Amino acid sequence: MEKRFDDILGLLKKSYGEILTPEEDKQFQQLMEDKRFRELYDELERGDLVREGIENCKLFSHYKGFTEFKRLRGRNKRRRLRLYVMLGTSAAVCVLAINFIFSFMSSWQNEHVSFATSTDIFPAGNEVRLLLGNGDTVSVSNEKKVLEDKGGAQIKFENGGLAYIAKEKSEEMVYNELLVPIGGECYLILEDSSKVWVNADSRLKYPTHFTGDERRIELEGEAYFEVKPGNKPFIVQTSMGDVKVLGTSFGVRVYKQEDMLTTLVSGRVLYRGRDSVQLVPGEQAVASLSGRIGKRVVDVDEYVGWKNGMYVFDHRPLEEIIRDLERWYGVTITFVHSELKRLPFTGYVKRHDKINIFLKLLESTGELKYKIEGKNILLFEK
Template sequence: MENEFSYIIELFRKSYGGILTPGEREELERLLENEQLRHVWEELERGDLARESVRNGDLFSCQRGSSEFKRLRKVRKYRKLRQYVAIGVSAAAILLAVNMVFTWLPSLKKNVKQNLFATVPDIFPERNKAYLLLGSGDTVRVTGDKKVFQDKNGAQIKYDNGALAYSAGEEPEEAVYNTLMVPVGGESMVTLADGSKVWLNADTRLRYPTHFTGDERRVELEGEAYFEVKPGSSPFIVHTSEGDVRVLGTSFGVRFFEKEGMLTTLVSGKVLYRGRDSVVLEPGEQVVVTVTGEVRKREVDVDEYVGWKNGTYVFDRRSLEEIMRDLERWYGVKVVFVQPELGALPFTGYIKRYDKINTFLKLLESTGELSYKIEGKNIMLYKK
């Protein structure tokens, strides 16, 4: 164990002197995935660790640190969430770690022995993964391969790198419907026959006609999707069992899961929600339909609800249970709270959608509130 710790210090020394070999540089990058080691490495690089270690630790007040964090949160309250540094609720623990990093050193060896050299599997999202149920009754597995095929009414369907596009054939005598099914851990995108584009998140089903006819353009949604509707003479309607969203040409997100209620978030244009009540939305507004049937409108930061389409999950004072519910769908994992009360902890921040979930878990661990264990596709969260 002493040899392992000495090896880490030697890697640090070589990195500051710029004499690491390619193999040593790769090993150092792996080691610095450990949050504690990275902080120590950064403090040593700046020279702050030596200066800080001669100060009296009693001069630092946890209460003062917590007050300062709250003050900073108040100042930042109205900034865009994309500018936030991901932060957990344990502010005092974070400030204490940053200002007194030298106090980690006595426990660092034990941490290295227990965790650093253990192999933890990386869990990435599977990304492009979906199934298309054709009007003919056939099911096509949508994979990374390019495909061109026709449905029974002659509509040509092209698939390339996760995206479907329709080129309508002759107008059919009756509507022919396809259903795009995205399982847990997948995503897909489809350009409908009218040119409207739909991005589907994990665990989502979209039913739509291969050719729009009549005086409306209607699709049916269960799950989460982002729409960019091409303007047209007939209204575009997204139907869910909790009501319809009616537009002419606009950008918006719809989320409906049976046990979670419904959200419609408007990015641009104007939409009308029609269900138990009727609500008109302006950009930056959202209609919420709760599982109990309550309907209300509110102003939101749209990035928090449609940022996933552009590769970022954003959350503002969201409970860990809610956050993990989304990540379970995206990464195809099962999260267990060993202590149920952990699910109520609120967090503010953002994560990259295509990064491994391990990065987010390490961020959670760095708050000092909890730790985690990965076994296959099961993730256990527990108090430190």
């Protein structure tokens, strides 16, 4: 079994490198006669998963991953599922091939991987709006343009982001609001050179230039900050408390009907709500809807990786993951069988890939199946 597995995986890799010998090419063509193998190969070829990961794939232990997959595949469906699918990483092609080859070589013919025929769903797309202090609304697009703000700052629009450059400072505090819809994102450089990445379904209110003895902004939704050090404290005000820093990198997540999360990457942060919690790098403050405040050690990439184009999940319940995907892809995902909500998922998902790849890999575990109806996605127990 092990040798057969390695042979097939080797053929897959060599086919993409176009280094098959005549004999190997004959073997590969025989494999391609299987409809399931052909569908998977075509799907990979349409995307960049294999081409991005093929050079480093040898660093991943093929057989170790295969053994782990078999062990997980054989568990009771009611137990916890740990699905190792690392999309967009050097191991992506290996894991995808593992999932398929196991089904190809096994006897469970009625449980083979079935890919639903559906329209591809990509991220909803940017339609970010900026509300200026004078009441005007401006679309933040990829067009290059420069505006003069009421507060005396110059606003530069470029590549879907914007930057503020102070020209003449006045004592009047003029606020702008950045509205990022479902499926959107925006990069912002504030007047003090602090950088902000704003995630989907979020609102950021901030002054065109900072006056007084603090730098205060308001956030609803999610954003990642790299604050420029200075004498004035930088304060992120939310409906569930404030985050105070001097110069640091951190993420804040405060969506309605969800716990507030403050994740520190570097520097120090003070969260102030009903209670106060001070964080060091690698820690996260959690403010629950019930009012309880606590902190924990986390893998920061799991909570701020989105700003670098990657969703990272570590034993995350599928129900929580679905919330992120709904905001990003602009879809509605329904659990037809509620017990699926508790399935834990571990893996990496490229943020700008179509959601279909994620769904197909979920289905390949044998735990669930899905159906796409327009912008509605249904998840069923298999």
